Amino acid sequence: MIFLKLMITFFKIGLFSYGGGLSMLPLLQDEIVTKHGWLTAQQFIDMIAISESTPGPIGINMATFVGFKTAGVLGSVLASVSVCMPSLIIVIILAHYFMKFHENTIVKSAFSGLRPAVTGLIAAAGFEVAKVALVDIQKFVDTGKLVDLLDLKMILLFAAMLFAILKWNRHPIVYIAVAAVIGVIFKF
Numbered sequence: 001m002i003f004l005k006l007m008i009t010f011f012k013i014g015l016f017s018y019g020g021g022l023s024m025l026p027l028l029q030d031e032i033v034t035k036h037g038w039l040t041a042q043q044f045i046d047m048i049a050i051s052e053s054t055p056g057p058i059g060i061n062m063a064t065f066v067g068f069k070t071a072g073v074l075g076s077v078l079a080s081v082s083v084c085m086p087s088l089i090i091v092i093i094l095a096h097y098f099m100k101f102h103e104n105t106i107v108k109s110a111f112s113g114l115r116p117a118v119t120g121l122i123a124a125a126g127f128e129v130a131k132v133a134l135v136d137i138q139k140f141v142d143t144g145k146l147v148d149l150l151d152l153k154m155i156l157l158f159a160a161m162l163f164a165i166l167k168w169n170r171h172p173i174v175y176i177a178v179a180a181v182i183g184v185i186f187k188f
Contacts, residue, residue: 002071007082009036010063015086017059023118024059025125038066045132053176059083134158153188 009031017024025048032038039047051061060080067079101107133154140149161175182188 003075003078005036006067006071006075006079010067010079010082011085013059013063014083015090018114018118022058022125023121025128026121028059028062029125029128032062032066038070041132045129048129053173053180130158153186157182157188 013024013027013031017027029041029044033041033044047062047065048058050065051058054061060083063079063083064076067076071078134151135149136151137149139151140146142148157179161179164170164178165175
């Protein structure tokens with residue numbers, strides 16, 4: 001039954017995704033694209049872009065979209081609630097105990113160990129997004145030319161956005177809007 005499968009999948013994603021939206025990208029990709037085939041790799045990348053440019057956490061946006069695409073309005077509601085439920089349960093439990101143990105050496109060490117792990121998860125997700133966004137394997141396979149492996153327009157846009165982000169401290173929506181306009185004008 002699709003509703004139960006959506007609920008279990010997104011509950012599991014919510015349960016095992018420590019650190020928020022970007023850290024859950026590898027698990028989202030594995031479950032949504034690889035295991036269940038609810039989205040293609042390109043649709044997944046597009047949903048990341050949409051989720052990052054719309055209000056709300058990426059996990060909830062992704063759950064809502066996949067749930068709707070797979071099983072309509074009820075599917076979107078169930079997937080969205082399921083991805084949030086583990087966090088709600090865990091936060092309630094942790095809030096109860098955190099104040100008692102937040103100065104404990106073991107607790108401090110555990111949080112210190114989690115930070116680099118989450119950074120690695122985010123970097124891995126960024127690498128996966130870069131592979132799809134900046135590399136054109138199909139064009140390379142079709143032509144056999146090494147120069148066709150990299151999508152130069154995308155790499156130039158990536159470099160320009162990275163430079164702008166590092167140079168000027170503007171709200172992320174500014175960069176998202178500029179990239180969208182560039183994509184429309186130059187037909188990316």
